[in-house]
Amino acid sequence: MNYPPNVKKALSLLADAGFCAYIVGGSLRDMMLKKEPHDWDITTSALPNEILSVFSDYRTIPTGLQHGTVSVIIDGGLIEITTYRIDGEYSDSRHPDSVRFTDDIALDLARRDFTVNAMAYNEQNGLVDLFSGKADLDRKVIRCVGIPEQRFCEDALRILRALRFASKLGFEIESETLSAMQSCRSRLADISRERIQTELFGILCGQTAERTVGLMCSLGIDSYVFCREENSPLTYAGLDKLENKPETRIAYLLRNDEYPVKSAVAVMRSLRSSNASLTAVTATVRGITQPLPKPTPENARRLMNAYGKHLDSVLDILSVIGDAEEVSRIRELIRIEAESSNCRSLSELKLRGNDISELGIASGKAIGIILERLLDEVIKDPEKNTRTYLLERAKYISTEISTPRKE
Ligand code: ATP
Numbered sequence: 001m002n003y004p005p006n007v008k009k010a011l012s013l014l015a016d017a018g019f020c021a022y023i024v025g026g027s028l029r030d031m032m033l034k035k036e037p038h039d040w041d042i043t044t045s046a047l048p049n050e051i052l053s054v055f056s057d058y059r060t061i062p063t064g065l066q067h068g069t070v071s072v073i074i075d076g077g078l079i080e081i082t083t084y085r086i087d088g089e090y091s092d093s094r095h096p097d098s099v100r101f102t103d104d105i106a107l108d109l110a111r112r113d114f115t116v117n118a119m120a121y122n123e124q125n126g127l128v129d130l131f132s133g134k135a136d137l138d139r140k141v142i143r144c145v146g147i148p149e150q151r152f153c154e155d156a157l158r159i160l161r162a163l164r165f166a167s168k169l170g171f172e173i174e175s176e177t178l179s180a181m182q183s184c185r186s187r188l189a190d191i192s193r194e195r196i197q198t199e200l201f202g203i204l205c206g207q208t209a210e211r212t213v214g215l216m217c218s219l220g221i222d223s224y225v226f227c228r229e230e231n232s233p234l235t236y237a238g239l240d241k242l243e244n245k246p247e248t249r250i251a252y253l254l255r256n257d258e259y260p261v262k263s264a265v266a267v268m269r270s271l272r273s274s275n276a277s278l279t280a281v282t283a284t285v286r287g288i289t290q291p292l293p294k295p296t297p298e299n300a301r302r303l304m305n306a307y308g309k310h311l312d313s314v315l316d317i318l319s320v321i322g323d324a325e326e327v328s329r330i331r332e333l334i335r336i337e338a339e340s341s342n343c344r345s346l347s348e349l350k351l352r353g354n355d356i357s358e359l360g361i362a363s364g365k366a367i368g369i370i371l372e373r374l375l376d377e378v379i380k381d382p383e384k385n386t387r388t389y390l391l392e393r394a395k396y397i398s399t400e401i402s403t404p405r406k407e
């Protein structure tokens, strides 16, 4: 098997010190699938303090010492090294009440979630595969280690991990595992919303997101994840055609809700998402629930002004649910506009709020109204974006808005 020299070095330093050590978990799974693992995990018989002393010449970070994890930096790469352990009782559907270290690799592998994640490998002993993980990898199946119901009750996050791996790897979920996911789904209420968000984003960005979200819905798991006020079905058909951005994909799923913007806000808040993600989803939902304007340069500028950096997501979705040719015409016009110096936003207007305020013709809210009107004119005709013209217009508009219209 092929793995980087720094991982090899970590394994041999542990072996030379008399400990057993293996590559384990997701890194081994990805390696066997010939994918580049995004992190490297080693499991070892060495206790945390012993790990620290084996790697005393290297930078170590006691990531989760009480759980037995030490991160070591070797040749610039981070490797997580964890003592073989057994998880204690679970009373909150998520965290073991205690962990116990062991010198038996079999017990460490048995606590792991799925067979494809529960293999270990080193050069001395080859592959340690006590739960037929290799066969499941070949069959492309996600299956629990042990009794599925028990495993999901211990830690309900595994329900979403199963979906995430199915989506990411394009795997099926084995039938007993699947029915336990359904019967244990209410335990998801005990899981932190941040962790749910992380798993959901992973599910949405996997290679078979559409199929996996469909599965999530058919198992009745979606309501524990999305927490919408509405109970219309999520619209997931076509999901895989979209760019791989969780925010775009969430907007797509919610677009047929009766109040999609409200739904988007509720869903993103309930997932404790960042403001940036919330804004991205709501702006996208707003954009896709409006009809696409005719492809003209002016409309291209209007769209750029209205949706800013979220416009790509809006158009991406519209090209799936609407007229893809019209969308590509608009995209082309947007490309041309982006290369031009035409004004498309307040920040590009050749007049600032301060300029209007210095004229003494308006203040506060009125300045905002004037600027918006000026921008509107300039978007219609970019030639008008000159200071002289805009100053004159500002004066005119200020008198217009301060004089009540005659009936
Ligand atoms: P990823 O590609 O997302 O990193 P991974 O399989 O490496 O996938 P991690 O969360 O990095 O997942 O965890 C590393 C390993 O630890 C897993 O492969 C699995 O063996 C074990 N593991 C992680 N979380 C759990 C859990 N909730 N229950 C049981 N075992 C777990």
Ligand code: MG
Binding pocket: 026, 027, 039
């Ligand atoms: Mg990992």
